[in-house]
């Protein structure tokens with residue numbers, strides 16, 4: 232065990248600090264803030280600090296996977312107040328899939344504009360009757376000549392009203408292919424066409440963040456399928472693995488704890504800041520213990536993976552652990568908010584309230600992680616089955632009672 | 639950065655894991671639980687031969703010169719096995735002398751503890767809930783102490799006990815000397831029986847490096863109990879996992895009911911991440927002492943709280959059998975309750991952790 236940064240890492244940090252000093256802030260002659268930020272990101276990519284897992288030929292900086300350097304970059308950029316790497320579905324999910332499963336032509340066509348954020352992506356997995364049970368999805372694509380003709384409906388597609396490109400799971404093989412997920416393919420779609428209709432759905436926050444997407448004889452070129460016909464389930468699985476490996480949950484948790492502390496300092500209880508209340512302090516310390524457990528479990532996991540040791544179960548637990556932690560955080564912040572809770576106007580200081588409204592939104596948003604990306608019950612199934620080796624749903628008693636019911 | 643067990647540490651874990659294998663240890667624990675033996679001397683001898691008592695002792699004092707990381711790895715295995723051995727008191731007495739003794743004191747006292755020839759224990763609390771060095775009130779009069787210390791693990795079989803003294807100092811008392819008497823009780827965790835020791839003008843030798851060493855001893859206790867809790871929690875979870883795959887009700891294995899699967903998943907999701915926590919606690923103690931008090935407090939509070947919840951849930955999953963003396967689930971449950979209480983209750987330790995943050 233050794234948590235210290237090696238000499239090489241310290242040199243890396245020193246070089247990065249130098250780079251940051253030289254390149255941020257940039258002179259106004261370069262353009263407005265947005266242009267200056269983009270120019271900074273371009274330089275950071277060129278120097279090997281951003282887009283690290285993407286090959287140079289596709290506009291990345293092609294650096295060997297190194298979670299520690301990734302952390303150093305994140306820390307230093309934050310400390311310096313420079314623009315951070317933009318995290319989006321395109322580089323986070325679509326590009327890794329393409330790099331692993333795409334043909335050279337597909338890579339060359341899709342990756343560079345995605346890296347430049349000219350192509351922005353949404354995800355079309357869920358359907359009205361296929362959420363947790365995703366393999367029962369019904370949207371179909373048929374090959375007619377050299378084109379796919381697509382019919383059906385996706386739902387809950389976050390950002391589809393803003394982002395013109397969609398990764399979608401679509402059935403390309405006959406319904407009776409067994410098992411069901413064998414008939415599904417992984418598509419890259421351009422939504423800007425007459426056969427696609429997008430209807431925003433208002434979320435509980437009042438924002439129209441997700442959408443229904445209807446396909447009526449929508450078209451896609453023959454090479455819109457990545458990883459081969461009928462192989463979409465495996466391709467998207469790899470995508471989920473990639474998502475789970477992300478570090479972002481831990482940093483997010485740390486950030487929320489910091490924010491919670493600030494709110495507790497700014498909230499008065501019995502004439503004193505709430506942060507002086509032992510019960511509040513202990514509650515926040517409980518969150519800290521969980522964040523610490525997450526961080527060092529992830530460090531262990533990555534350290535073992537780096538030397539090819541099987542790291543065990545933590546990655547499969549991570550999402551549910553974070554979800555449960557956010558639930559506890561929400562309890563604490565709502566108690567701090569007290570009756571200010573009844574106001575929700577994120578970013579606006581209504582009726583003399585300052586800032587706290589963002590917690591109300593966070594409170595609602597903390598439900599999102601319980602549902603999206605594999606709901607908590609589905610996580611429990613995964614943990615029960617893959618970590619503990621318990622039987623799958625639908626065997627034994629469940630299957631028997633189904634059979635009896637259908638008699 | 640590498641946050642994994644290196645080859646030597648893996649070897650250590652595998653070796654002690656073999657000594658503490660369930661089929662060897664469980665019958666011995668049972669003999670203690672059923673009152674046929676006071677403690678498991680046989681296993682302790684095996685552990686001493688393996689070198690458990692020498693791990694944390696510096697090489698110049700006849701020890702192995704390893705760190706609390708290695709000791710915590712062993713503590714995890716001990717927690718897993720529930721072996722009824724006087725580990726806790728002995729290693730804490732040893733650590734007290736390592737951290738607090740002068741060179742002369744170390745040279746004189748450590749070799750016996752390292753070889754296991756002398757059995758040590760630790761006597762810290764007086765009233766209820768007085769684990770912090772600042773809570774200790776026992777004051778020396780010249781070279782003697784008087785008063786009562788509680789919660790001394792295996793104090794009745796120890797030959798030497800390190801005592802917490804007013805002002806966060808530490809002193810060594812030989813149990814055989816006049817003015818020392820030990821009262822034993824029927825306690826909750828029979829694998830680690832605690833007793834009270836009365837000192838009546840008993841001769842005490844103060845350790846040179848006072849208050850700083852006392853905090854280190856407390857911190858070490860917290861890290862080791864976290865490790866014990868992690869190991870114990872996983873073991874009882876495995877017992878429940880195995881049981882629900884054999885026990886049948888309503889014409890099915892219990893494990894086929896999703897409620898059961900989810901109940902166990904909820905346990906595992908809490909237990910497994912506490913490994914990172916106890917590793918980090920032991921790591922800070924060994925390598926980043928300025929961060930240790932914060933990390934070990936969080937680790938002990940969280941890990942033992944999780945152990946307790948886990949032990950209760952897994953006992954419940956055994957149904958009526960789980961509530962019997964005959965069945966072993968209560969051994970883990972009671973160790974969980976011990977781990978939660980000894981060294982300080984969770985709420986207090988969560989609060990202690992906040993003494994080391996900037997809010």
Ligand SMILES: Cc1cc2nc3c(=O)[nH]c(=O)nc-3n(C[C@H](O)[C@H](O)[C@H](O)COP(=O)(O)OP(=O)(O)OC[C@H]3O[C@@H](n4cnc5c(N)ncnc54)[C@H](O)[C@@H]3O)c2cc1C
Nearest residue numbers: 354355356357362363364387388389599602603604606608
């Ligand atoms: C904010 C938000 C954004 C989203 N963004 C996207 C997106 O961009 N793209 C996309 O494709 N999808 C998106 N989703 C959809 C999300 O993936 C699904 O909502 C999720 O998979 C659950 O499916 P469902 O809504 O059909 O619920 P259902 O599957 O009907 O589940 C309803 C409830 O039953 C439980 N349940 C289901 N099956 C089981 C079982 N076997 N055992 C026990 N309990 C079970 C679930 O846990 C859930 O609580 C988003 C969802 C939300 C809330």
